[in-house]
Amino acid sequence: MAQRRAMAKAITLLESTRADHRALGDELLTALLPHTGQSFRLGISGVPGVGKSTFIESLGLYLIGLGHRVAVLTIDPSSTVSGGSILGDKTRMEHLSVHERAYIRPSPSSGTLGGVAEKTREAMLVCEAAGYDVVIVETVGVGQSETAVANMTDMFVLLQLPNAGDDLQAIKKGVMELADLVVINKADLDPDAATRARAQITSSLRLLGLHGHPEHAHHDESIWHPQVIQISALHKQGVDHFWDAVTQFRGLQTANGHLAARRQGQARAWMWERIEAGLKQRFRDHPAVRAQLDAVTQAVLAGTLPASTAARQLLELFD
Ligand code: GDP
Structure with a gap:
C-alpha cells in the first residue's frame, strides 16, 4: 500500500504543470531511469465497446496468475478535447483494479494529446521502477492516440469486432499498419463471423505487409507477420493463446535486437516531439x-x- 501511495504521488507530481513541480519531476525521473526498461510494454486499442476493459481485466488476472505484476495506464483522447471521458465513466476492470499485484491509473484529464502522452510515458517509467513487469497502455480507437500508444510500447495490439467492415475502417485510418497483432474479440457471439473476419484481416495484413509503408511498421516483416487471434474476453477464452503470441513476439524482437532499437527510436522521436512542442509554446509566448x-x-x-x-x-x- 505504501508503495502504491508513493507511485500515485510520483505520478501526480509528474502530471503537475507547475514549474517547481516539473523541476522536481525531472529530478525524480532521472533518478528512476536506471530502474526502468525491464518490463514489457503492451499497447492496446480498439473502438468503444469492442471489449478493451473486459480483455484487460481477463488478461491482467491471467498474468497475475503467472506471477506477473501488471500496470494499466490509459490515454483517453476525448478528455483532451472535451474534458469528458469515453473510457473513464464506468467502473472498469472491477477485479483487477482491487488486486494488490495490479496498478491502474486513468488518463490524465486535461492537456493536448502530446501532453497527455508525455504524462503517460512518464507514468510508465514510474510503474517500471516500482517493479511492474507488464505495463499495458490502453487507448480508444479514435484519432491520433493510437499512433501515440504504438510509439511508446514494445507491441501494439488492435482489438476488432468480428464483423466485416470494421477492419476497413482500421485500414483507412492507417491503424492496421501499426498493429503487431490483431485480436478479434467476442468470437463467442458468432464463431463463423469471427473465422471469416480472421481470414479477411489476415489477408489485409499480408497486403499491407507487401504494399504498406515499411517505415510505419514497427516490426520487421521478414521476421514477424502480424498474427490474428480470436478470443472471447468475457468468457476468458483465448487469453492464454494471446499471451503465447506476445511471448513469441517478444522473444524474436529481443533476440534480433529490434526491441532495443524500437525503444531507442521511440526515445529519440519522443525527445524531438517534445522539443517541437516546447519551441512552439515558447514562440507563442x-x-x-x-x-x-x-x-x-x-x-x-x-x-x-x-x-x-x-x-x-x-x-x-x-x-
Ligand atoms: P470497451 O469500451 O472497449 O472497454 O468495452 P467493454 O470491455 O466495456 O465491453 C463492452 C461490452 O461488451 C460489455 O458489455 C462487455 O461485457 C461485452 N463484451 C466484452 N467482451 C466480450 C466477449 O468476448 N463476448 C461477449 N459476448 N461480450 C463481450
Whole structure:
C-alpha cells in the first residue's frame, strides 16, 4: 500500500504543470531511469465497446496468475478535447483494479494529446521502477492516440469486432499498419463471423505487409507477420493463446535486437516531439511574437502577405 501511495504521488507530481513541480519531476525521473526498461510494454486499442476493459481485466488476472505484476495506464483522447471521458465513466476492470499485484491509473484529464502522452510515458517509467513487469497502455480507437500508444510500447495490439467492415475502417485510418497483432474479440457471439473476419484481416495484413509503408511498421516483416487471434474476453477464452503470441513476439524482437532499437527510436522521436512542442509554446509566448502575431495573421488572411513570408518575419522576431 505504501508503495502504491508513493507511485500515485510520483505520478501526480509528474502530471503537475507547475514549474517547481516539473523541476522536481525531472529530478525524480532521472533518478528512476536506471530502474526502468525491464518490463514489457503492451499497447492496446480498439473502438468503444469492442471489449478493451473486459480483455484487460481477463488478461491482467491471467498474468497475475503467472506471477506477473501488471500496470494499466490509459490515454483517453476525448478528455483532451472535451474534458469528458469515453473510457473513464464506468467502473472498469472491477477485479483487477482491487488486486494488490495490479496498478491502474486513468488518463490524465486535461492537456493536448502530446501532453497527455508525455504524462503517460512518464507514468510508465514510474510503474517500471516500482517493479511492474507488464505495463499495458490502453487507448480508444479514435484519432491520433493510437499512433501515440504504438510509439511508446514494445507491441501494439488492435482489438476488432468480428464483423466485416470494421477492419476497413482500421485500414483507412492507417491503424492496421501499426498493429503487431490483431485480436478479434467476442468470437463467442458468432464463431463463423469471427473465422471469416480472421481470414479477411489476415489477408489485409499480408497486403499491407507487401504494399504498406515499411517505415510505419514497427516490426520487421521478414521476421514477424502480424498474427490474428480470436478470443472471447468475457468468457476468458483465448487469453492464454494471446499471451503465447506476445511471448513469441517478444522473444524474436529481443533476440534480433529490434526491441532495443524500437525503444531507442521511440526515445529519440519522443525527445524531438517534445522539443517541437516546447519551441512552439515558447514562440507563442515570446513578447515580440505576441505583439505582432495578430496583425501578421490578419495580413495573411487578407491575402496581403504570403504565408511563408509571414512565418519568416515572425521567426526573425523570435531569434
Ligand atoms: P470497451 O469500451 O472497449 O472497454 O468495452 P467493454 O470491455 O466495456 O465491453 C463492452 C461490452 O461488451 C460489455 O458489455 C462487455 O461485457 C461485452 N463484451 C466484452 N467482451 C466480450 C466477449 O468476448 N463476448 C461477449 N459476448 N461480450 C463481450
